[in-house]
Amino acid sequence: MTKATDIRTKSADExxxxxxxxxxxxxxxxxxxxxxxxxxxxxxxEVRRDIARIKTILGERTRSAQPAS
Structure with missing residues (x-):
């Protein structure tokens, strides 16, 4: 199981x-x-939840990078 804090330290490519x-x-x-x-x-x-964690964090990053419209 991967912790969300560990995932947040990785780059988008990783x-x-x-x-x-x-x-x-x-x-x-x-x-x-x-x-x-x-x-x-x-x-x-565990794998299903790790996938969800990664997708959530990637989504957060894309939403925070886009300007609010």
């Missing part, structure tokens, strides 16, 4: 790279769960 890795992991976990090979079921939840 966050996009981490987001891509997490989405790949989520894809693999989904297949493992479907085939009955998934041992750590809590990891699915």
């Amino acid at each position: 966050l996009n790279e981490q987001l891509l890795q997490l989405k790949k992991e989520q894809f693999n976990l989904r297949f493992q769960r479907a085939s009955g090979q998934l041992e750590n079921t809590a990891r699915v939840r």
Whole structure:
């Protein structure tokens, strides 16, 4: 699990790279769960929430960079 404070210290490129890795992991976990090979079921939840954290922080950055209209 990644802390939001750790995510905020990273650049946008690093966050996009981490987001891509997490989405790949989520894809693999989904297949493992479907085939009955998934041992750590809590990891699915952790990955989903880490993806949400990264997307939230990236969204905050884009909204704060845009002028209010």
